[in-house]
Amino acid sequence: MLMKILYDDVANAVEWISSFGGLEQGGTTRLLYTPQWLAAQNALKERMTNIGMQCYFDDVGNLYGRFEGSKYKDQIIMSGSHVDTVVNGGKLDGQLGIIAALLAMQHLKENYGQPLRTLEIISMAEEEGSRFPYVFWGSKNVFAIANKKDVENITDVEGINFVDAMQACGFQFSTQPARSDIKAFLEIHIEQGGVLEKEQKSIGVVTSIVGQRRYNIRLIGEANHAGTTPMGYRKDAVYAFSRICHESINKALKIGDPLVLTFGHVEPKPNVVNVVPGEVLFTMDCRHTNKSELIGFTEEIEADMVRIAKELGLEIEINRWMDEDPIPMNDKLIHMLEDICKEEKLSYRVMHSGAGHDSQIFAPRVPTAMLFVPSIKGISHNTAEDTKTEDLVEGIRALTYALYKLAYQE
Amino acid sequence: MLMKILYDDVANAVEWISSFGGLEQGGTTRLLYTPQWLAAQNALKERMTNIGMQCYFDDVGNLYGRFEGSKYKDQIIMSGSHVDTVVNGGKLDGQLGIIAALLAMQHLKENYGQPLRTLEIISMAEEEGSRFPYVFWGSKNVFAIANKKDVENITDVEGINFVDAMQACGFQFSTQPARSDIKAFLEIHIEQGGVLEKEQKSIGVVTSIVGQRRYNIRLIGEANHAGTTPMGYRKDAVYAFSRICHESINKALKIGDPLVLTFGHVEPKPNVVNVVPGEVLFTMDCRHTNKSELIGFTEEIEADMVRIAKELGLEIEINRWMDEDPIPMNDKLIHMLEDICKEEKLSYRVMHSGAGHDSQIFAPRVPTAMLFVPSIKGISHNTAEDTKTEDLVEGIRALTYALYKLAYQE
Numbered sequence: 001m002l003m004k005i006l007y008d009d010v011a012n013a014v015e016w017i018s019s020f021g022g023l024e025q026g027g028t029t030r031l032l033y034t035p036q037w038l039a040a041q042n043a044l045k046e047r048m049t050n051i052g053m054q055c056y057f058d059d060v061g062n063l064y065g066r067f068e069g070s071k072y073k074d075q076i077i078m079s080g081s082h083v084d085t086v087v088n089g090g091k092l093d094g095q096l097g098i099i100a101a102l103l104a105m106q107h108l109k110e111n112y113g114q115p116l117r118t119l120e121i122i123s124m125a126e127e128e129g130s131r132f133p134y135v136f137w138g139s140k141n142v143f144a145i146a147n148k149k150d151v152e153n154i155t156d157v158e159g160i161n162f163v164d165a166m167q168a169c170g171f172q173f174s175t176q177p178a179r180s181d182i183k184a185f186l187e188i189h190i191e192q193g194g195v196l197e198k199e200q201k202s203i204g205v206v207t208s209i210v211g212q213r214r215y216n217i218r219l220i221g222e223a224n225h226a227g228t229t230p231m232g233y234r235k236d237a238v239y240a241f242s243r244i245c246h247e248s249i250n251k252a253l254k255i256g257d258p259l260v261l262t263f264g265h266v267e268p269k270p271n272v273v274n275v276v277p278g279e280v281l282f283t284m285d286c287r288h289t290n291k292s293e294l295i296g297f298t299e300e301i302e303a304d305m306v307r308i309a310k311e312l313g314l315e316i317e318i319n320r321w322m323d324e325d326p327i328p329m330n331d332k333l334i335h336m337l338e339d340i341c342k343e344e345k346l347s348y349r350v351m352h353s354g355a356g357h358d359s360q361i362f363a364p365r366v367p368t369a370m371l372f373v374p375s376i377k378g379i380s381h382n383t384a385e386d387t388k389t390e391d392l393v394e395g396i397r398a399l400t401y402a403l404y405k406l407a408y409q410e
Numbered sequence: 411m412l413m414k415i416l417y418d419d420v421a422n423a424v425e426w427i428s429s430f431g432g433l434e435q436g437g438t439t440r441l442l443y444t445p446q447w448l449a450a451q452n453a454l455k456e457r458m459t460n461i462g463m464q465c466y467f468d469d470v471g472n473l474y475g476r477f478e479g480s481k482y483k484d485q486i487i488m489s490g491s492h493v494d495t496v497v498n499g500g501k502l503d504g505q506l507g508i509i510a511a512l513l514a515m516q517h518l519k520e521n522y523g524q525p526l527r528t529l530e531i532i533s534m535a536e537e538e539g540s541r542f543p544y545v546f547w548g549s550k551n552v553f554a555i556a557n558k559k560d561v562e563n564i565t566d567v568e569g570i571n572f573v574d575a576m577q578a579c580g581f582q583f584s585t586q587p588a589r590s591d592i593k594a595f596l597e598i599h600i601e602q603g604g605v606l607e608k609e610q611k612s613i614g615v616v617t618s619i620v621g622q623r624r625y626n627i628r629l630i631g632e633a634n635h636a637g638t639t640p641m642g643y644r645k646d647a648v649y650a651f652s653r654i655c656h657e658s659i660n661k662a663l664k665i666g667d668p669l670v671l672t673f674g675h676v677e678p679k680p681n682v683v684n685v686v687p688g689e690v691l692f693t694m695d696c697r698h699t700n701k702s703e704l705i706g707f708t709e710e711i712e713a714d715m716v717r718i719a720k721e722l723g724l725e726i727e728i729n730r731w732m733d734e735d736p737i738p739m740n741d742k743l744i745h746m747l748e749d750i751c752k753e754e755k756l757s758y759r760v761m762h763s764g765a766g767h768d769s770q771i772f773a774p775r776v777p778t779a780m781l782f783v784p785s786i787k788g789i790s791h792n793t794a795e796d797t798k799t800e801d802l803v804e805g806i807r808a809l810t811y812a813l814y815k816l817a818y819q820e
Binding site (some may be wrong): 191192193194195198210212216224225226227228229230231232233236239240241243244246247248249252253256257258259260261262263264265266267271272273274275276277281283285287289300353354355356378380 | 467526544582601602603604605608622624634635636637638640641642643646648649650652653654655656657659666667668669670671672673674675676677678681682683684685686687690697723763764765766788790791
């Protein structure tokens, strides 16, 4: 299938969408319910309208544009992503998925006319949790699973209330029912990691989104004079931490993909050169695509930590504050995307997603799949975030073909 | 030798001296050249004068009181310590050494009359470096080795200049020559560690003050997304730190006393739960009583760190910013103190000092020895710093006897 997804069209569309909240140094800051956010949604609505789409906002500001199907108009083939960014974010995270869907659907309409099933873009209000401490506000509202109580009393760093910010943009709490007409959801996104680049692939076909467990852990020993306390009399919390971190990561290295384990935050007390640290607060982040593997590994590490603390005479408090199951993508869609890549001779690999995405809210509810394109140097959530336009074109070609198969074929 | 060092006299003297800069919650804050500091020095001068001592300040505010010797008046038997404290310090660190010398010399004068050699107390201006970033200002001025250039341009946290603070108390830069008449120097001090308490000893006879090497070390890896970066692609600076800390402290534990090794400060970047740490700044503090052991061990650890960083693909910067040699105490004085403890049936042990003291400035220049008394729970530099009065009495008894031997015997 010959698809003319043009290099310049893609480059121009990325520049255009990232200009709403665009930063001098490149990249985008576009937080939920800010003027930049509203400008982007309104501009997208205008652009969708101009290519003949029927456009509408839902109650909370998710934007939709549709080409109605001729035969199965109530079977929705949906694609899109989130329009919000992190502070000093890139030009691709989230917004690529919207622009890609737009270019793909525009191409299909121009070349193949009205689809059998309805093609629908979604530009989701929010995913990042960058302005308010709440994530997946957009996708959760698609399925009426957002908890109003969770946002009623939250504020941004300037003290502006979530509800006030929403109302200032003309939106209210959602009273809409969950969507039940979506037959398939496809999301294209940057990888936000370095695997595709290292392996020189243009496309990742995502098989699942990892489950995550996150912990705050406190080791409580005894602060002592670094000179006058013999080694044998110490309850050194940094030493205990170092043993836990060293041994745990050694285990994770042996197991390898798709397991990852990170001790990202370490905060000793009193944290000065000449005092044996009496306390360490640290975090652990563990991810895996398989739920039982994730549980099994983290339970082993938890037991190790308790044992090590006991051996060294320290107390330990383990607080697991995030526990999210892995989310598999739809098998049929995965195979369809693989077949497309083979047929079109696109360089690809199947892989999991180590980061969270809107697709994880869709996948338990409707058949869902994701495509990744490479992140240069694995950088994301950063103004330096980038992908070669050639790779974007390849990704959008695969998406376009997939939407064709889903919306134009019986 | 029967010495009536009275429990109440000791308790009262400690309460009295620690009341200058005394804190509501107990303990003392008495920083160099503050009104509290000047009040303490003036009160000490008055008290010394009242018991018949000749008293004088030197150029920088070290206070001296002397009972002149009848036969060898130019042979000085000196005892004392520093009058300054840390912020929220205890009632004993430093000031005990002054009060103890005062009670001891008063007792000797009252019971044995004029000494053969001159007995001299020193209440040193400064040791802690708590107000200005300079340590051992008092003792270094005794030997004319303080560097004026080092203090001319330094200020306290409020921006007050060292020289201005000194002049406000009536002192000037020192123009005095080094003291060359001191025949022996004895200092009694709290242990600031938990060894004596754990071993239920009242007295420590100090054989040496440890040498110290302190480092700032920077590990430079690569910050990456904690979810999307496979274990094999990481340059995790916290993992590298944990391996260095774990393996180094294991080595130190095997070697044991008198070696101590502390990683007191750890500062990862960016220090958040979901980012593989790209950098860690950490400190290492290593102490030993033997210079070649100290050098040998730290050089081995330095080489280990370089090797580990290389193996893991990280860069490392090692900055050794402190390198102080161990300071042995005088053998004859050590043996004399041991003999006294045996003769008087005082419970004691020989030990090294893991912390720095004024005695380390004296020891290379004049015969010097130190006595320790126990620190309850090893606590010091804290308002909770304490020692049983019974133990203080024992320590002062040993000091008194030692001063007797040095000043009253041929």
